[in-house]
Amino acid sequence: xxxxxxxxxxxxxxxxxxxxxxxxxxxxxxxxxxxxxxxxxxxxxxxxxxxxxxxxxxxxxxxxxxxxxxxxxxxxxxxxxxxxxxxxxxxxxxxxxxxxxxxxxxxxxxxxxxxxxxxxxxxxxxxxxxxxxxxxxxxxxxxxxxxxxxxxxxxxxxxxxxxxxxxxxxxxxxxxxxxxxxxxxxxxxxxxxxxxxxxxxxxxxxxxxxxxxxxxxxxxxxxxxxxxxxxxxxxxxxxxxxxxxxxxxxxxxxxxxxxxxxxxxxxxxxxxxxxxxxxxxxxxxxxxxxxxxxxxxxxxxxxxxxxxxxxxxxxxxxxxxxxxxxxxxxxxxxxxxxxxxxxxxxxxxxxxxxxxx
Numbered sequence: 001x002x003x004x005x006x007x008x009x010x011x012x013x014x015x016x017x018x019x020x021x022x023x024x025x026x027x028x029x030x031x032x033x034x035x036x037x038x039x040x041x042x043x044x045x046x047x048x049x050x051x052x053x054x055x056x057x058x059x060x061x062x063x064x065x066x067x068x069x070x071x072x073x074x075x076x077x078x079x080x081x082x083x084x085x086x087x088x089x090x091x092x093x094x095x096x097x098x099x100x101x102x103x104x105x106x107x108x109x110x111x112x113x114x115x116x117x118x119x120x121x122x123x124x125x126x127x128x129x130x131x132x133x134x135x136x137x138x139x140x141x142x143x144x145x146x147x148x149x150x151x152x153x154x155x156x157x158x159x160x161x162x163x164x165x166x167x168x169x170x171x172x173x174x175x176x177x178x179x180x181x182x183x184x185x186x187x188x189x190x191x192x193x194x195x196x197x198x199x200x201x202x203x204x205x206x207x208x209x210x211x212x213x214x215x216x217x218x219x220x221x222x223x224x225x226x227x228x229x230x231x232x233x234x235x236x237x238x239x240x241x242x243x244x245x246x247x248x249x250x251x252x253x254x255x256x257x258x259x260x261x262x263x264x265x266x267x268x269x270x271x272x273x274x275x276x277x278x279x280x281x282x283x284x285x286x287x288x289x290x291x292x293x294x295x296x297x298x299x300x301x302x303x304x305x306x307x308x309x310x311x312x313x314x315x316x317x318x319x320x321x322x323x324x325x326x327x328x329x330x331x332x333x334x335x336x337x338x339x340x341x342x343x344x345x346x347x348x349x350x351x352x353x354x355x356x357x
Contacts (some may be wrong), residue, residue, distance in 0.1 A: 012041055012042065012283055012286070013041075013282050013283055013285075013286050013287065013289070014041045014042030014043070014279075014282070014283070015041070015042045016289050017042065017265065017289050018042050020289045021265055021266060021267075021289065021291070022267070022268035023264065023265055023266075023267060023268065023269055023270070023271065024044050024045075024110075024270040024271075025038070025041070025042050025043045025044065025261075025270075025271065025272075025273070025279070026043060026044065026045045026046060026047055026251065026270055026271065026272035026273075027043040027045075027046050027047075027272065027273070027274075027275055027279060028046070028047045028048070028049075028253070028255075028272045028273055028274050028275075029047070029048055029049065029051065029052050029055055029274060030046060030095060030274075030275050031056065031059050031061055031062050031275075032061075032062070032094055032095060032098075033061055034275040034276070035095045035098050035099070036098055037275065038275055038279060039098055039099070039102070041279065041283060043279075044102055044106075044110040044111065044270075045099060045102070045110050045111060045112040045113070045114075045143075045270070045272075046095060046099055046112065046113045046114070046272075047113075047114045047145065047167065047253065047272045048092050048095075048113070048114055048115055048116065048145075049116045049145070049169075049339060049342075050088070050116055050117070050118065050119045050339035050340075050342055050343045051338065051339060051341070051342025051343070052088060052091060052092060052342075053066070053084070053087055053088050053091050053342070053343075053345075053346040054342040054343070054345035054346050054349075055342070056091050057070070057345070057346070057349055058345075065094075066091060067349075067353070069087055069090045069091060070087055070349055070350060070353050071353045073086050073087050073090065073350075074350060074353045074354050074357065075357070080347055080350045080351060080354070081118065081120075081347070083350050084118065084343065084346050084347055084350055085117060085118055085131065085134075087346065087350070088115065088117070088346070089115065089134070089135060089138055092113060092115050092138070093138050093139070095113055096113050096138060096139040096141060096142070099111040099112065099113050099141055100139065100140075100141050103140070103141035108140075108141075108196075109196075111141050112141055112142070112143040112165065112196070113139075113141055113142055113143065114142070114143045114144070114145040114167050115132075115135040115138075115142060115143075115144070115145060116145035116146075116147075116169065116339075117131035117132070117135065118131065118343060119336055119339040119340050119343050120340070120343065122147055122149065122151060122152065122327075122336070123151055123327075124151060125151045125152070125154035125155040125158070128146060128151065128152060128155035129155045129158050129159060132144040132146065132155065132159055132164065133159075133162075136164060143165040143166065143167055143196065143198075144159055144164055144165065144166050144167070145166075145167040145169050146159070146166055146167070146168060146169065147168075147169055147170040147327075147332075147336075148168050148169065148170055148171050148176045148177075148179070148180045148326060149170065149326045149327040149332070150323050150324050150326060150327060151327070152168075152170075153179065153180065153183060153323065156168060156180065156183060156184075157183060157187055160183075160184065160187040160188070160191070160193070160195060160197075161187060161191055161193070163191075163193040163195045164195055165195045165196040165197070166195065166196075166197055166198070167198040167200060167251060168180040168184075168197065168198065168199045168200060169200045169202070169253065170200070170202060170332050170335055170336070171199060171200045171201055171202060171237075172201070172202055172205070172206050172209075172233075172315055172329060172331040172332050172335075173233075173314055173315040173316075173320055173321045173326075173329065174233065174236060174237050174240065174315065174316060174317065174318050174320065175317070175318060175319055175320050175321040175322075176321065176326055177199050177201070177237050177240070177241065178240065178244075178318060179323060180199055181199055181241065181244070181246040181248055184197050184246070184247075184248060185246065185247070188247075194247065196249075197247075197248045197249070198248065198249050198250070198251040198270065199241070199246075199248050199249070199250055199251065200250075200251045200252070200253045200254075201230070201233065201234040201237050201238075201250065201251075201252055201253070202230075202253050202254035202331070202335060203230035203231060203233075203234050203252055203253070203254060203255065203260045204230060204253075204254040204255040204256030204257065204260045205230075205254035205256070205331055205334060205335045205338075206229065206230040206233065206254070206315065206331045207226065207227070207229055207230040207256060207257075207260075208256055208331075208334065209311070209330055209331040209334045210226050210229045210230075210305075210309060210311070210312060210331075211226050212334070213309055213311060213330070214226060214308075214309065219308050219309065220308075221304055221305075221308050221309075222304075225301045225304050225305060227259075228263075228298075228301060229301075229305055229312060230260065231259070231260070231263045231264075232297050232301060232302060232305070232316070233312075233315050233316055234250075234252065234264065235293065235295075235297055236297065236316065237250065238250050238267055238269060238293070240318070249268070249269075249270055250267075250268075250269045250270070251269070251270045251271070251272060252264055252269055252270070252271035252272065253271075253272045254335065255271070255272075255273045255274070255278055257278075258278060258281055258282050258285070258287075260273070260278075261273055261278070261282065262282075262287065262290070262292065263292050263293070263295075264292070264293055265289060265290060265291055265292055265293060266290075266291030266292055266293035266294055267293040269293070302316070311329070311330045311331070314329065315331070
């Protein structure tokens with residue numbers, strides 16, 4: 001057996017995914033150590049969200065550095081809300097460097113690090129725009145992460161006109177994806193600028209919400225069907241994006257299990273997952289790289305979900321949601337509530353640090 005064959009056999013899971021498919025790994029909310037581990041494993045870019053600061057403060061390996069940043073910012077800034085935004089940027093800035101090497105090596109086609117701002121400011125497009133513009137000053141490999149809501153879409157339009165790369169996030173329904181992609185095409189054709197544009201599907205959070213609704217409303221439905229609800233919508237979204245020829249990349253997110261990665265293999269989707277509990281688990285289990293994206297969507301499962309869970313129907317139909325319904329759609333609200341919880345923890349830490357001065 002040749003050395004090349006032995007090396008191929010011993011390569012880790014994500015490296016094999018890169019060689020055997022067009023799927024790519026992004027890492028979500030990593031510590032500095034996890035960022036380096038993820039890159040070594042095959043990650044090409046990184047996402048963060050409004051819970052990032054809280055997670056760094058609570059992480060044993062990051063707590064000391066994170067608290068130093070918090071206390072230093074508190075000394076500089078009197079307003080707690082503004083302090084929180086600056087803390088988030090300074091914590092994220094620490095992981096720009098490792099991914100900058102990828103950014104430069106790929107001529108700006110990878111190595112991105114996303115920032116998503118204050119969830120309390122998401123109702124105002126001007127606030128979203130201003131935060132994104134401030135975020136972009138951190139480094140050339142920063143990518144803005146903007147929710148596909150009525151206010152977020154207004155912000156996305158302005159930022160695209162400025163040639164700013166964007167992750168359109170909090171996408172749970174097909175109608176959200178279509179609206180955001182149509183907007184991207186209109187703006188790009190008008191301006192002649194085509195900044196990188198990633199359209200998400202937050203598969204795991206969607207599943208989490210479907211399960212909560214089934215339990216809350218006493219819906220009689222097999223757990224096997226609920227397990228695949230998010231993947232069913234994601235597959236349909238992916239197919240529509242391809243059929244319509246949108247010049248965008250679909251980015252899976254919000255994973256709550258390894259299947260939110262493995263079920264998407266065989267596409268050109270990029271997928272962002274946490275290091276702890278998902279990426280490290282896949283590395284440990286080292287499953288075979290098997291194409292599953294084109295697995296037929298089971299009609300019985302779609303029928304059950306459509307008939308029994310109205311919120312699934314809203315996600316699955318191309319016209320299931322209107323723009324002014326995006327923000328308050330159940331799965332989107334659940335995701336935002338998670339962000340608010342994390343942001344509240346940051347604000348609480350800022351207040352405590354200020355009181356100790």
